[in-house]
Amino acid sequence: MRQMMVALAVIVSSLSIGLATPAHAEKVCHNENETYTDARGNVVTVVKEVCVETGNGGGSGGGSSAGSSGCFSSPGHQIPCTTPEGYHWFDSQFCYAMNATSAYDPGNPVWQGHADGSLWACMGIGPMMAPAAGATFYVPGAGPAPPPVDPAVLAQQALDRMPLAKPTIHMAPQPPLMTYVGLETWLWMDPGQWADLKGGAKAGATSVTVVAEPVQVAWDLTAGSTTCTSAGRPWVKGMSSSEKTDCSYTFAKISDFEPGGEFPVAATLTYQVDWTCAGTCTTKNGSLGEVEGPLSQSAIHVGERQSVVVR
Amino acid sequence: MRTRSFHQTAAAIAALAGLTFTMAGCGADGDDPKPLPPISSSSTASTPTTSPSPTTQAWESKFTRKQRVEYDEALQRWESYEQRSEPIFAKGKVTPAAEALFKDYFIVWQNQLNTLRFYEQVGDKVVGLPTVIWSRPSKVTAFKGGMNVKIQQCIDPSTVKVKHAAGAQVQEKNVGPYIRKISLSKTDAKPYRVSELFDVTSGKKVKPCDR
Numbered sequence: 001m002r003q004m005m006v007a008l009a010v011i012v013s014s015l016s017i018g019l020a021t022p023a024h025a026e027k028v029c030h031n032e033n034e035t036y037t038d039a040r041g042n043v044v045t046v047v048k049e050v051c052v053e054t055g056n057g058g059g060s061g062g063g064s065s066a067g068s069s070g071c072f073s074s075p076g077h078q079i080p081c082t083t084p085e086g087y088h089w090f091d092s093q094f095c096y097a098m099n100a101t102s103a104y105d106p107g108n109p110v111w112q113g114h115a116d117g118s119l120w121a122c123m124g125i126g127p128m129m130a131p132a133a134g135a136t137f138y139v140p141g142a143g144p145a146p147p148p149v150d151p152a153v154l155a156q157q158a159l160d161r162m163p164l165a166k167p168t169i170h171m172a173p174q175p176p177l178m179t180y181v182g183l184e185t186w187l188w189m190d191p192g193q194w195a196d197l198k199g200g201a202k203a204g205a206t207s208v209t210v211v212a213e214p215v216q217v218a219w220d221l222t223a224g225s226t227t228c229t230s231a232g233r234p235w236v237k238g239m240s241s242s243e244k245t246d247c248s249y250t251f252a253k254i255s256d257f258e259p260g261g262e263f264p265v266a267a268t269l270t271y272q273v274d275w276t277c278a279g280t281c282t283t284k285n286g287s288l289g290e291v292e293g294p295l296s297q298s299a300i301h302v303g304e305r306q307s308v309v310v311r
Numbered sequence: 312m313r314t315r316s317f318h319q320t321a322a323a324i325a326a327l328a329g330l331t332f333t334m335a336g337c338g339a340d341g342d343d344p345k346p347l348p349p350i351s352s353s354s355t356a357s358t359p360t361t362s363p364s365p366t367t368q369a370w371e372s373k374f375t376r377k378q379r380v381e382y383d384e385a386l387q388r389w390e391s392y393e394q395r396s397e398p399i400f401a402k403g404k405v406t407p408a409a410e411a412l413f414k415d416y417f418i419v420w421q422n423q424l425n426t427l428r429f430y431e432q433v434g435d436k437v438v439g440l441p442t443v444i445w446s447r448p449s450k451v452t453a454f455k456g457g458m459n460v461k462i463q464q465c466i467d468p469s470t471v472k473v474k475h476a477a478g479a480q481v482q483e484k485n486v487g488p489y490i491r492k493i494s495l496s497k498t499d500a501k502p503y504r505v506s507e508l509f510d511v512t513s514g515k516k517v518k519p520c521d522r
Contacts, residue, residue: 036429038473039400039437041486041511046433046479095514100419105498107454110506121419124429125514131426133515134508136419 036130095122095132155275158201164293165193172235178301188232205280212271262299378451385460388503434476457498465520
């Protein structure tokens with residue numbers, strides 16, 4: 001036990017900041033000793049590299065140590081009240097424990113005859129969760145609250161479920177007609193696909209709303225590429241040659257030497273994804289940055305026009 | 312948290328006989344039956360899959376037939392777990408098969424998974440099983456829809472070999488036979504699973520068998 005106390009004292013500084021979920025985290029690593037008892041009863045000390053993320057985020061609460069400003073393994077040695085895995089520190093058991101309330105049937109002796117409250121199981125001590133007493137203990141009430149959910153993680157979960165658009169590729173001249181070297185080929189996607197998408201996710205008292213706003217379409221035409229900041233203007237039969245579009249590409253070479261005699265064409269819509277949090281939030285809003293939607297593919301035949309010189 | 316069971320060898324049986332005196336007053340806590348008389352070489356000691364008992368008559372008289380049946384069932388589950396987990400801890404790697412095994416045998420299986428993960432991180436490989444000198448129930452209780460059996464075992468950890476990674480500093484403790492406590496619960500829906508486990512790796516002081 002004494003060796004474990006020492007080991008815990010050593011790890012205080014690192015784990016106390018390991019709970020943060022900073023927006024701009026930086027990983028810092030250093031060596032520490034960890035002491036534990038092996039299966040023969042020998043006391044083993046290992047040196048390990050502990051990496052922690054530092055940044056401007058706040059730590060999570062919870063734990064059961066007395067005192068308002070954190071948890072302590074011994075006087076003066078602060079440790080995180082909650083591990084990244086969500087285990088809470090219990091002074092009374094000298095271990096990190098997980099909520100095991102749902103694991104045990106009502107009436108199991110570990111409930112000690114109680115009909116309410118919660119059960120907690122020791123999971124380990126130290127930064128690497130060295131084995132601790134395999135005890136399950138009773139706590140009146142619910143025990144420490146679960147750590148707050150990271151809204152950025154929720155936002156990502158919401159985004160994963162959102163139907164980002166796969167652009168429907170349109171070109172003019174429209175395949176199977178060919179376009180020509182030197183001719184401005186109009187490019188556009190279905191206008192309805194250029195639209196904000198909204199999604200959300202909820203975990204406990206934390207709700208996140210995610211908005212994905214289209215910002216650009218990347219067109220890869222094999223012979224070259226272009227980026228458009230709109231869906232592009234649909235070409236309509238009957239338009240005059242003086243009509244303009246903000247999304248086009250002019251081929252400089254023919255596609256006859258490509259497989260199938262065509263240039264593959266691909267379009268990808270990129271969204272700017274931002275989120276806002278409501279309820280219990282560690283951060284009120286944030287961004288997942290620019291996120292690409294699914295790739296859409298087509299092809300076009302590029303030829304050359306015969307010109308006749310008239311004198 | 313790692314544990315091992317009885318080795319069925321002639322040497323183990325010989326050791327068992329030699330420990331007869333040591334086991335006379337082996338460990339006691341709040342759940343303990345009354346002090347037991349000195350052990351005699353139990354016939355169960357030569358049975359390959361059964362842990363030897365300190366003295367069959369001594370504890371059997373304190374339990375009903377149904378309780379003894381429950382104890383046997385719980386003990387078999389524990390021994391099954393030990394045999395099946397040995398190669399997992401010998402390899403010292405977290406695998407889906409290891410996780411599935413823990414889920415099968417433990418109520419809070421995450422504890423065993425954490426232990427294995429820890430061993431993997433520090434590079435430990437735990438080979439072999441401790442010698443179970445004797446086993447006995449300390450409490451057998453029924454609860455609504457289930458049963459709970461508390462088992463005490465006097466085990467000798469010296470038959471376990473722990474291979475540490477290079478650089479580990481090992482302070483030899485020469486822990487002799489000590490009391491391991493295993494609590495198992497079953498319900499109508501599930502077989503016996505480990506509810507609690509205290510052994511030398513638990514971070515708490517263990518009780519020698521001879522005190």
